[in-house]
Amino acid sequence: MGRTIDLAGRTAVITGATRGIGKAISLSLAGHRMNLALTGRSKGNLDKTAAESEQLGSTALAVSADFSLDRAPYEVIKRTVDRFGGIDILINNAGTALNLPFEQTGDDDWDAIMKVNARAPFILCREAIPWLEQSDIPTIINISSVVGHKGYIRQAAYSASKHALMGFTKALAREVQNRDIRVHALAPGGVATDLVASMRPDLDTRELIQPEELADIVLFLLLHRGNAVIDEINIRRISNTPWQ
Numbered sequence: 001m002g003r004t005i006d007l008a009g010r011t012a013v014i015t016g017a018t019r020g021i022g023k024a025i026s027l028s029l030a031g032h033r034m035n036l037a038l039t040g041r042s043k044g045n046l047d048k049t050a051a052e053s054e055q056l057g058s059t060a061l062a063v064s065a066d067f068s069l070d071r072a073p074y075e076v077i078k079r080t081v082d083r084f085g086g087i088d089i090l091i092n093n094a095g096t097a098l099n100l101p102f103e104q105t106g107d108d109d110w111d112a113i114m115k116v117n118a119r120a121p122f123i124l125c126r127e128a129i130p131w132l133e134q135s136d137i138p139t140i141i142n143i144s145s146v147v148g149h150k151g152y153i154r155q156a157a158y159s160a161s162k163h164a165l166m167g168f169t170k171a172l173a174r175e176v177q178n179r180d181i182r183v184h185a186l187a188p189g190g191v192a193t194d195l196v197a198s199m200r201p202d203l204d205t206r207e208l209i210q211p212e213e214l215a216d217i218v219l220f221l222l223l224h225r226g227n228a229v230i231d232e233i234n235i236r237r238i239s240n241t242p243w244q
Contacts, residue, residue, distance in 0.1 A: 002226020005137055007032040011084040013076065013128065014038055015065070015120070016094030018045035021143060021191060024211035025091060025218050030058035032219075037080035037087075039065040039094065059084075067094055067120035068112055077127040087131040089222060092121040092165075093143040102156040110157050117161035122168055129176065137225060138181040141218055142169045146189045146236070166232075173231055184221050188214055188235040209237045 012029055016022035018040035026038055030053035038053070040046040043064050050060035061083045065072045080087055096116045098109055121142055132138035147155060148162035166185060173183035191209045217233060 002224050002228070005223050005225055007034050007222060009033065009035065010088040010135075010137065011035040011037065011080065011086055012089035012091060013080050013087060013124070014091045014093060015067070015076070015124070016040060017049050018042050021211045021214050022091075022093040023049050024215040025093065026053050026060075027056060028212070028215040028219050029222075030054070030056035030060070033057040035059045035061075035084045037061045037063055037076065037084070039063045039076055041066050065094075067116045073120045073123035074127060077124065077131075081131060086134055087128050088135040088137055089139045089141070090124060090128045090132070091141045091143070091218065092124060094120065095143070095145075097155075097158050099154050100157075101154055105157050110160075113157045113161050114164070117158070118164040118168065121165060125172060129181070132181050133179055137222075138179070139222060140172070140181065140183045141221060142183070142185050143214075144169070144185050144187045146187055146234075148185075148187050149234075170231070177229075182221075182225070182229055184230055185232040186214060186217060186235065187232060189237050207237060209235060 007029065012034055014022055014026050014036060017026045017038035026036060026049050029036060036053055036058050038046060038050055038060055046062045046064060050062040053060040061080065063076050063079050065076050067073060094116060096113055098105065098113050100109065125140055142165055144165050145162045147159045148166040151159045169183060169185045176183065188209055191211060191214065221230065
């Protein structure tokens with residue numbers, strides 16, 4: 001039987017923490033009195049998440065970060081370590097989407113979405129590994145998507161970026177398993193977030209997966225640690241509509 005982890009005083013980096021899935025994860029972990037390094041582009045929303053997290057018992061560091069900028073991933077890791085002295089958990093949630101026909105997707109569009117959805121998680125993981133190796137519960141969770149497995153019309157660049165994230169996650173898990181670093185991927189279908197609303201305004205948000213449901217899954221992965229490892233969790237919503 002695996003052990004149940006006490007998360008109090010542990011340090012987690014959570015990207016894209018201003019809203020949606022990232023905010024739900026942040027508030028869930030805050031209740032376990034963790035040290036949280038929270039990133040986001042909107043300083044106002046980021047400060048709000050940090051304040052709400054501290055009200056729940058965490059110590060929160062708000063790091064404004066735009067992952068379309070080359071130095072942003074490096075600065076996130078540096079500021080986290082400067083403040084908390086190490087990293088136990090890295091949750092790569094930040095992402096951006098694009099809803100355009102393939103022929104209208106420009107070079108700059110491709111580069112921008114790859115920087116945020118694939119390049120940033122790659123660098124964050126690489127820079128965090130030396131610190132994770134010093135933890136007794138080193139964990140990486142990459143939030144992918146159903147489009148990391150499937151392709152959707154008008155989402156060529158977005159699908160490619162999430163496929164890249166999934167491929168990287170699978171390879172990383174094999175490379176670091178001998179150091180007991182657990183690497184998990186979550187691949188949800190439609191979630192009630194602003195990003196999904198911008199991509200699929202036709203969907204009824206009442207039918208979508210709620211961000212808090214994903215936060216519960218993340219918490220399960222972090223609280224339970226044994227010999228069994230969950231590499232990937234595919235989460236679909238109960239619906240008769242095409243997007244699952």
